[in-house]
Amino acid sequence: MSDLKLYNTLTREKELFIPLTPGEVKMYSCGPTVYNRPHIGNLRTFLWSDLLRRYLEWRGLRVKQVMNITDVEDKIIRDANKAGQDIGTYTAPFIDEFHAAVAEMRIRPADAYPRATEYIPQMIELVQHLTERGHTYTADGSTYFRVSTLPGYGKLSRIEIDATSDFSRIESDEYEKESARDFVLWKGKKEGEPAWPAPIGEGRPGWHLECSAMSMNLLGETFDIHTGAVDLIFPHHENEIAQSEGATGKPFVRYWVHGEHLNLDSQKMSKSVGNIYTLPDIKEMGYSPLALRYALLSVPHRTKLNFTEQSLDDARNALGRIESFLLRLDDLARSAPRDAAQSDGHADQLIGRFLIAFEEAMDDDLNTAGALGALFTFIRGANIAIDAGRISAADAEGMRTAMMKIDPVLDIFPKRDEVLDGDIEKMIEARIAARKARNFAESDRIRDQLLARGVILEDTAQGTRWRRK
Numbered sequence: 001m002s003d004l005k006l007y008n009t010l011t012r013e014k015e016l017f018i019p020l021t022p023g024e025v026k027m028y029s030c031g032p033t034v035y036n037r038p039h040i041g042n043l044r045t046f047l048w049s050d051l052l053r054r055y056l057e058w059r060g061l062r063v064k065q066v067m068n069i070t071d072v073e074d075k076i077i078r079d080a081n082k083a084g085q086d087i088g089t090y091t092a093p094f095i096d097e098f099h100a101a102v103a104e105m106r107i108r109p110a111d112a113y114p115r116a117t118e119y120i121p122q123m124i125e126l127v128q129h130l131t132e133r134g135h136t137y138t139a140d141g142s143t144y145f146r147v148s149t150l151p152g153y154g155k156l157s158r159i160e161i162d163a164t165s166d167f168s169r170i171e172s173d174e175y176e177k178e179s180a181r182d183f184v185l186w187k188g189k190k191e192g193e194p195a196w197p198a199p200i201g202e203g204r205p206g207w208h209l210e211c212s213a214m215s216m217n218l219l220g221e222t223f224d225i226h227t228g229a230v231d232l233i234f235p236h237h238e239n240e241i242a243q244s245e246g247a248t249g250k251p252f253v254r255y256w257v258h259g260e261h262l263n264l265d266s267q268k269m270s271k272s273v274g275n276i277y278t279l280p281d282i283k284e285m286g287y288s289p290l291a292l293r294y295a296l297l298s299v300p301h302r303t304k305l306n307f308t309e310q311s312l313d314d315a316r317n318a319l320g321r322i323e324s325f326l327l328r329l330d331d332l333a334r335s336a337p338r339d340a341a342q343s344d345g346h347a348d349q350l351i352g353r354f355l356i357a358f359e360e361a362m363d364d365d366l367n368t369a370g371a372l373g374a375l376f377t378f379i380r381g382a383n384i385a386i387d388a389g390r391i392s393a394a395d396a397e398g399m400r401t402a403m404m405k406i407d408p409v410l411d412i413f414p415k416r417d418e419v420l421d422g423d424i425e426k427m428i429e430a431r432i433a434a435r436k437a438r439n440f441a442e443s444d445r446i447r448d449q450l451l452a453r454g455v456i457l458e459d460t461a462q463g464t465r466w467r468r469k
Helices: 040-058 074-083 087-104 120-132 207-219 230-248 279-284 289-297 309-335 346-363 368-387 393-410 422-436 440-452
Strands: 005-008 013-016 024-029 062-067 136-139 142-145 182-188 203-205 223-229 253-259 262-264 305-307 455-460 463-468
Touching (some): 005 253, 024 040, 024 207, 040 062, 040 087, 040 253, 040 289, 040 393, 074 087, 120 182, 120 207, 120 230, 142 230, 182 207, 203 207, 207 223, 207 230, 223 230, 230 253, 279 289, 289 309, 305 309, 309 368, 309 393, 346 368, 346 393, 368 393, 422 440, 422 455, 440 455
Parallel strands (some): 024 062, 024 223, 223 253, 262 305
Antiparallel strands (some): 005 013, 136 142, 142 182, 182 203, 455 463
16 A cells, blocks of 8 residues: 655655554644635635545544634724624624535535634733743734744745844734744734733734644644645744744644645636635536536646636536446446356456555545546546446446545535426426437427536436436
């Protein structure tokens, strides 16, 4: 069996993944900042974090995944004030939309979703630890981290700083890249902003502080994996390391795993730019969340994905091929001879090559393109064997079992447990009757009506079957 290798941003190398505690993985994923509904670039980041968790579990590891919800920061305060609401009232619907979107995308829930506002005491305590260790200073009622006190600052982002220079102070919570400067840990109280009482002065946490306090509280001072998008490497993740290691004197995270941007027409998708698609937008365009899931998984996480409508069309076509193949296997399992002489071991060879190729691709830094390539090579080879009469009913069942073996990882197979509307079932029955009567004009008319309603009919030797468009 091959071994999982992950590209570690900290070392700039693919490394063999070895958990800190044998058999267990502790993983923190940067989650949503809930001042708006998530766009599909956000969903891509959440999706591949879930994919990593799924694959670790597929390989037999127990995973504890924590994903934070940032519910207090500059943009939230700004927009809540504009709306005339407190931040709790303002963020509540966006938190609900986040959970609804990830559910529709088949992203499994994390084990915990800590909210920043629920961990204020732990954040205050973290600032106090940093002060005791000589890493902070105060100015204008705020507490700052002095970068020059931490040797090795910049090791994640590889940013070079002059530790002897005077540093200007950075208070911004904006997520764009900043210059390397001392950064705010605790912001002194300001008019029109929420604030909490604290021994370090009434105020609120800086954005970087939040993730350090929540992750270490729930996963420990050192844990295995931290995920997020590449735009968080600096300053956010660099400052997380500084705060956490400054307070504990221990390594913070062992593997930093970052995903690339999703571009729209070759430009980074961003709420601040306004060139965004959300899941409701994709559905309005006539595509399912599953098609979006496939499109996002088709490109490995460390490769920029240029999102186009064609990518959704390609995804929908690929899902159709998968569903047609699964339906064909079901037909064979019911109708083909179980002890047929044509079962010559070829199916077992196809299955074996498929599962080995799938695992090798996923072990190579979650190469989803290679994993999907292994799947479609298997489907193509199986269809050729079926056409040649080399597949028995037992072979078909074995092939379906092999498909279901990878399903917990990719989760892209259409679910067949839905019930069609009664009028659609009647239309399918009418179309079958028209074909039997050789009334092909009527048959084609009904087929086109069903297609307009998102139902595709396929006529096979075993009869007519349907699938969703």
